[in-house]
Amino acid sequence: MLLALLILLLMAGGIASGFLARVSHAACRWLALITVTIAFAIIVSVWIDEGLSMTQTDSWLRDLYIPWIPSFGIAFHLAMDGLSLLMLALTFFLGILAVLVSWKEIQYRVGFFHFNLLWVVAGITGVFLTMDLFLFYFFWEVMLIPMYFLIGIWGHENKQYAAYKFFIFTQASGLLMLLSILALYFIHGEQTGIYSFDYFSILGTTLSPETGRWLMFGFLIAFIVKLPVVPLHTWLPDAHTEAPTAGSLLLAGLLLKTGAYGLIRFVLPIFPEASASIAPVAMLLGVVGILYGAMQAYSQTDFKRLVAYTSVSHMGFIMLGVFAFNELAMQGVVMQMITHGISTGALFVIAGVLYERIHTRDILRMGGMWKKVPFMGTVAMIFVMASLGLPGLGNFVAEFMTLIGAWQANKLFTIIATAGLVFATAYSLRIMQKVFLGKNIEGHSMTDLSLREKFILVPLCVVIIWLGLFPQQVINAARPTVANSMHAKNHTAIHQEAQTNHVKYTSAFTLEKGGSHEHE
Amino acid sequence: MIKLLWLIPTLPFLGALILILTGSRLSWRIAACIGAGSIGLAAILTILVGYDFLASGKEAYLHVAWNWFQAGDLSTTFSFYLDSLSMVFIFVITFVGFLIHIYSIEFMQEDEGFSRFFAYLNLFVCSMLILVLADNLVLLYLGWEGVGLCSYLLIGFWYTEEKNGYAARKAFIITRVGDTAMAVGLFLLFTVFHTLNIQDILTQAPLLWTTGASMAVVIGFLLLGGAVGKSAQLPLQTWLPDAMAGPSPVSALIHAATMVTAGVYLITRMHIVYELAPLAQLWVGIIGAITLLIAGFSALTQFDLKRVLAYSTISQIGYMFLAMGVGAWSAAIFHFMIHAFFKALLFLAAGAIIMALHHEHDMFRMGGLKNKLPVIYWTFLIGAASLAALPFVTAGFYSKDQILWLAWAGEKGNLWFFLAALTGAVVTAVYTFRMVFITFFGEAKTKISHVPGMRITVPLMVLAALSFAGGFIELPHTLGHFTLFSDYLSPLLPAVTLKEGIETTEWTIQLVTAVLALGGLYLTYILYVKQPQLSNEIKSSTFELHQFWFRGWDFDALYNFVFVRPFVFLSRINKNDVIDQFYTGLVQITEYFNSAFVKTQNGVLRWYVMSIVVGAILILTISLFVQP
Amino acid sequence: MNALPIDMGLLLAGVLFTLGLISVLIRRNIIFMLISVEIMLNAAGLAFIVAGSRWAQADGQVMFIFILTMAAAEVSVGLALILQIYHQLKTLDSDAADKMNG
């Protein structure tokens, strides 16, 4: 129930703050802030409740099952395991920051903005929780529309174009996933006689290699567009660049992660053989992404665009790690999801903070800011270093585990990916050089971070350093999920277990189905 | 007391943290107290810990702070491992570091980034300590990258100058190239040993591999890659001369005494792997030999005081690599320590000169400082003598002589190594005293603006004393056979087995070395003091070669041409992302179809009728004639 | 009636239909277009009668009556519209009525 409550809370909070804006903008902001903070508090309390070390083997912490569209075997089925917990914690953490970061930036249509913001967060929450494929697709799409509005209404100069591109790319790939979901549904139904979209039922479906591969492509394409993987990445630089700061924060921090999450949650467990068979190609794509993203990032002059391309590069590690098929790499991926969310999010916040002050994102027009804003410079330095994978910061742990895991799978690709770190250094340092070091060419004068901005950036710093030095809790939390997705080969066992857990539901289906809905 | 080992890296870290958090709000005195004080405390602690350690007689002490991360087979801890090797390093780091901090208080006093400078410097010391104390390679990598970061920050300390930023980035990126190789080496090690704990690896390696095992060789080369990057050896040496853009104390601490020798530390630390991989070890020696030569020749042609010293550093580290290449581990470490003393001294003295002369770097615009800055002159001279390895009195002589001798006599040594080292010795003497003569002799060309105070001179004198006396803890057996240092290291680092019946030549070798060093000194004296026009003639007659050496053998140009330009070119040309063209193309195609179809919708009734008729004919044709 | 083969009757209807069709295509005057459509409708009616006669059922003729009625209704509305069009365009050229396009 708690899980549904989370989503409802966010949706209700969104609507309420939307209306409250008619009374007072400040009240609207506060309400939004409080809503997300409550959600965050709930997740933290769950985490504490489950014990911070999370050493238990049973991977499911919470489960909620409400039949929704029984004719299709669709249920409102939410469940949370360690991975979901981590992702939710990240979601609400960044959600809080997204509200804060918009405090000054968003001055028109405040109510509608916060409505959209909270609904994006709600949609993402749904994506991270749902255990029903139909519901998953449902949330997958639901999070797009408010995001589209965030970009399209409050974005920068070229916002319409970016918003279209974002929407169309994700929709196109999402629909292909819907096809796969439906095909899976019918294949599973024909095999077992149980027509259900439930994740745990679907897991056990046996597929012929050919079918398996095609169906996996459907899922894969949705996730790698979101991730994004070169050459499906071109929506991302535009979307990131044009979105308002909160939008970029959510895009980079969370929306990209839904792709990675999908890979771990769905692609590997449901299609173990098929994903193993394309692993080399997928890893190659990852490597290409790492290098291509880095190369593109190097030449960009728009701060946000640059950071966007670094995301492309960093997400390459996720592809590399996921398809390395071992626990280390997968743990690295989980870590990367979180740390990238934080470090790139922070860089976007910095870009936003700069934009608020000097109204440009062109790094060629910046320079020498350190003298004026040493605090901001220090913070930026930390995240630039995080983005180039400096040990001691979270990203290093992620990348190191990913690479060392990937090494077991493919040595050549790992070497190239490791070399990508050199390029990461090149583009990361370029940010520092062009923005904070060098000479202040245009003589911008500006004030250092305000208290509110410190409130946003300092926690991010603390978290990224914390993750760099004490990442074990995160690793422990993700362990059961990672293990499950890893041992995809003997998934039938897990499936059976899951089946018994859900036997009451599935049997309810069978009755329902047998009576009314025959697919001959 | 030894239990407080963890405090040694923690103190500088806290210092850095306080300085960063307070920003520039602290007065320079307090900042200096925190900055230098934390290192001072660490240095005192090092003595106490070292005393405890030696007294305990244990081989090693391990302090586990916390489990860092553990997933799958990989398990890393945040833990410090103290043995005789790391002891030497933390001693040098804290002590030389402390002296340099003291020096910096005066050197940087006027700088507005005073507290930032100390923050970086403290952070550096912390990282360096972690590097040498790490008990596993991941933590070592943390320190490794940490010092890289600090090096970057400090080279680019005066960030408003574009070229400083460039030098800083160059240093970081080039060392990162080496780090990539090292990281791959770690992956390989992990695949083989399922652990990255250094001691576990070292104990298991001999059991797992026979000498010459290909895996060992590959790993050896990969770690060498890392070492070569950090220690500015061929082919990744190009960043160090540019790194002189940083303040002089930085050059002294990071780019002479400590960080650049991290490669030496790494290879020595992993010496068992190299013992098992003779090919890799041979290449360590070859790289050392070549580097010491090309850097030495480059040093001959520089006019920037600090650049001479930079090239000389590369060259001296080349000696250390050469020593490691012949398996003279303790000789390499000995030379590291002595080099740390005299090179820090030289850099600090050079810094004092530069500060005294209004930030003048050009030697040829100095001159005649012998009388004006006597303290500097004498200390510099001691450092220079040590660098040039003037026989019998200087520490440098003993450390370098050991390397020369072992390159000749060691089992893995050979004539080429020896000749390279010998040539290097002459060249060293020449460029060293060229520097001394040009800077301190002749007539003054620039006015002195600042006379160094106590905070500068005291560290100089301490370091001078060390450069002078440091050598006597390890004497060749022809000269007293006093082997305190190598004995101290011997449980850890095996001694070199000599070739059969070669002991007798030791005297000859020492004599040759001594004569060559002195000969070099005399040659320089003639060229730069007696007949200065001669040096100009040589310079103009070999102008091309001179310039070639001056540019560091054109490695920069080569790398620019092969790597940097193509990358930047590709990146620039593709700024708008060629892949996007594909999607734009799709859009254009649909738009083309749109305009084509829209033309059919022309509003003319008969046209619409026609469309129905065509449709009808089509349907009838298909229904009647196509049999699917 | 049996003397006449059903095919011939349908063929006749078909020819009539085609004639109407072609003349809809080539006529520009709206009234003529309307008339041509009427011819097509009547061709269909004829086909119904032929078919009805084949099966000796009244249904074909009933359908024909329906068609006639419908055609009458259609023409009445059609003529009214044509009148309107003529008021506005001052021509009966159907090609002139192409204000809406794109």
Added chain:
Amino acid sequence: MNMNDIMSLIPLWILSSAAILIFFSISIKRNHKVIFVITVVSLLVDFFFLTSYSIKHLQPVEPLLIIDGFGVFNIGLILLTTLVVVLISYAYFEQREERKEEYYILIILAALGAAILVISKHFASLFLGLEILSVSLYALIAYLRKRERSDEAGIKYLILAAFSSAFLLFGMALVYAATGSMEFAGIAAWITQAHEMPTIVVAGFGMMIVGVGFKLGIVPFHMWTPDVYEGSPAPVTAFIATVSKGGMVALLVRFFNTLNGYQYTTFMLVFTILAIASMFIGNILALRQNNVKRLLAYSSIAHLGYLLVAFLAGEKLGMEAVIFYLVAYFITTLGAFGILATLSDKERDAELLEDYRGLLWKRPLTAIVFSAMLLSLAGIPLTAGFVGKFYVLAAGIQTHRWLLVIILVINSVIGLYYYIKLIAIMFDQKQAARTSQELHPLVYIVSSVTMAILVLSLFWIGVNPEGMMTLIRDVVR
């Protein structure tokens, strides 16, 4: 015709009587309000009467009609749709000084025609229903006489509809000539016992497809749609888009199922080609359209293509999908044209994209409702359109019509572009200068309530489609 038959046709009687009642009422006194009330009441009465029918009930009215669950459901749908059209018409026609009362007669007659169409099981009733619908539509399209485009649209529709009717009739005649029956069941029986379909029957069906295709507005019989949509008054456009097309879809489903047309690969091929062409051409034509009415016309071409995918999928799920999609499409289209009608003014309809610029900031609720409708057309979750599309895809995948399904997906993406373009314009910062004149507040309340009901049912079906699905499943048997 016995008493039972008469009883089961009461919904049709009510419609006819309503038309006559209004006719008399006008002859006594022209009063828009009264006429409007009569129309609404009679539609409501009719609908409530219909709800008393059991959908499991099966009552043939020999030989022409058959009252079964499918028919009743469709009549219900037609009645409700007509009701909504009438509700939005009131405000729309109140603004205009034309003689507005006869409009209600025509629209009721058109509904009657559509109702007959969906329950017919005989060529004669099919023809009668179709023509009652068509002839009323000719007049409805050209109802606003002062608008030049109305007449142009009217005459275009008239000529083309009659032209295609001729095809339909000729096709029927051919089929009749070969089979000797005009009843669907009779034809089916004849075909079953004849092993091979004679050419003449094939040709007959082919020509009938032309007639049907025209009414559906699918490619290549789609040319009339944009012009007629543009030229008609907005409520009439809504009526054409929904009742006229939907009635024909229902008939097609019934006819095809009775004949078990799925075994004839030829016709499946024809419909596949038509579906693919409709999806592509419809969507591509709409891409850069600046007239909202035309844009919706093109989009409706594509949507009929989607519908054909479900139709081609066949089987029970396919039929369910067709009906469900129709319901979703009806709601959405009514909503869209309803908004368009409420924004229109006396001179012209709010049909240009520019009229919508910045609408969100001026009339936020209207804009949100319109956006919801467009998102539903685009098939985005939370809306009925999404469930409809999901249903269609499910049907297509179940019967492995991969080509169609993939093309549908591609087209959804193309379609997305122009829907969100329209939404983006409404959310733009700049605002259009256009304002519509003031009317009696009651008029607004009627429109608003209608829109509110539509948007609520849109979301209700989008979020909780189970009820509707169950109903449809019972209807399709």
